[in-house]
Amino acid sequence: MNNHSETESSGHNSVQGGSDNIPGWTEELELAFSAYKGPYLAGRVSSRHKTVCEILVPGAVVQAGISGALQKIGKQPVVGDFVVLLDQPETGSRMIVNILPRKTCLSRGAVGDGGGEQVIAANLDTIFIVTSVGKDLNLRRLERYLAIVYSSGARPVILLNKTDLEGNPARLVEKIQSIAGNVPVVPLSALSKTGLEALIPFLNPGETVALIGSSGVGKSTLINSLLGETVQRTGGIREDDEKGRHTTTVRQLFLLPNGAVLIDNPGIREIQLGDSAEGLEKTFSEIVDAARNCKFKDCTHRDEPGCAVLQAVEEGLIPEERLASYHRLTDELAFQSRKSEIGLKRLEKERFKKIAVDIKKYKKSTGKL
Ligand SMILES: Nc1nc2c(ncn2[C@@H]2O[C@H](COP(=O)(O)OP(=O)(O)OP(=O)(O)O)[C@@H](O)[C@H]2O)c(=O)[nH]1
Ligand SMILES: [Mg+2]
Ligand SMILES: [Zn+2]
Known part of the structure; x- marks a missing residue:
């Protein structure tokens, strides 16, 4: 199911049910949110644009801006965040006034000066590190991804996609497993929909899974295959270097029928380590x-x-x-x-x-x- 097909941004009587209808909602969040009395609404950021976010609230998807106070203190809501909305039916506007505590947080060292960190997504249970057979497969890059994922607090799983193009995928799995320790390595083909059943254990109701990896490895194709419908555009691959074309440009959250949450990400060009000392030790x-x-x-x-x-x-x-x-x-x-x-x-x-x-x-x- 694609929540965005139901985008609804004006009707204020559309909110149905309690916060526990928000995918991924927990008792800890309920407790944190109980401090808010009045015209407040809880929701989850499903996509982030420059000044507006799309937010899943019980029974609907709404748009909301970010309060000036929140921006002033440098708090930026990201995809996957659980947020508090100030609901103002009289003006028809909704505003994000706070971000509820993050359980996990995927970030990367910011590009450019200062070495600041940039949060990519929040509250992820599992991260699928997607690579594909062919030129994308690079053990050194996978180690880098592993360090970053470990330091996020989420559980890493490595997916080896496009096995339909490879005569001996088992050999590649073995190669990856040699640097992956106990991290599961799952061979599959998103396009021909083979091997997907091995992902079921990671797609539990209420759990959030993000897909990361280079452009063109098939993240969006896998999202489409798992959802059973084309919710994301997919792109071709350059013949000479097998690189993708950065087809996905916006990070976005999707809901599986069983209540699991998937997050598709734009292809990562270059990933810096950020604050991953602990992640390196685990890797x-x-x-x-x-x-x-x-x-x-x-x-x-x-x-x-x-x-x-x-x-x-x-x-x-x-x-x-x-x-x-x-x-x-x-x-x-x-x-x-x-x-x-x-x-x-x-x-x-x-x-x-x-x-x-x-x-x-x-x-x-x-x-x-
Ligand atoms: N042969 C084969 N091709 C695949 C498979 N999965 C994806 N592709 C192709 O790879 C190309 C890129 O797929 P996308 O799903 O757009 O890749 P992506 O990782 O989302 O790329 P970005 O959005 O640019 O980050 C498309 O032409 C897909 O059809 C697969 O399992 N086998
Ligand atoms: Mg994509
Ligand atoms: Zn020594």
Whole structure:
């Protein structure tokens, strides 16, 4: 079922039933929302545009703006957020006045200066990391995705799509599994609808699943196949490099008939680690395990004597590329946190400069200078 076919933005008598009709609603949310007395309504953001959000409220989809106060304190509602709406039937407007506590939160290091984080989506139970047979398949990129997903708090599942184009998908699954630890790796074909039944355990009523991955791997095709109707446009693939054409441009939430929620995302061009230190540890758990036996507590596993990780590599227990990837990603993380620290310091400096100027002005005005 596509909620957007029922978009309804003016009628105020359309809201039916309690908040527990909102997909993914929980008792914790009920408790948080109970603090709001008066003309308030709870809802869930199903898509976000520049200034307006589409919101699932019980029995309808409505549009709402974002309150100035919320914007002022830098709180941005994202797809998947549970929000509090101020309902004003007299003016016919609805406004998001608060965001209820997020259970999980997928973010990436922002592109550009400052190293700030950008929240992509909220309240996800599971994230399908979608890749496809052919040129998109890249173990190093999958490791990066895993780190980000782990640090979001959601459960990662890797989907290997387009198996109809591959003679020996089992070989590829094995390859992916070698870097995925306990994370399930599911081979399927979204287009020919094979292997989809393996996803059922992750699509439970009230649970939210987001699909991420490069452009063209088949995220929207899979959404269409799971919903059994064409709700999303899908795009072709460039022949030379097999890259997609960024067909999906808006992040959007869809409802499965059983009450599970799916979120389709635009293809990710480049994903930065953000604040994923914990995610890295989980992604490279075999390295973290081995490191317990390193001679030095602060061993960097590069050239120290008594390094248990290097020894495990030497013995063939840990692949060399795995350690190299771990080094690359931890270096990147260190670089990013330094960068954001520098950004913070600069902010602090500017703040103090301003305070100093203000004091000077004050002293001048009171004649103490
Ligand atoms: N052979 C084959 N082609 C597929 C499969 N799934 C998707 N495709 C094709 O791959 C192309 C891209 O599919 P999309 O679903 O648009 O990919 P996407 O991941 O949503 O891409 P963006 O929206 O750009 O991020 C389309 O031509 C699909 O028909 C599959 O299982 N097998
Ligand atoms: Mg798409
Ligand atoms: Zn070591």
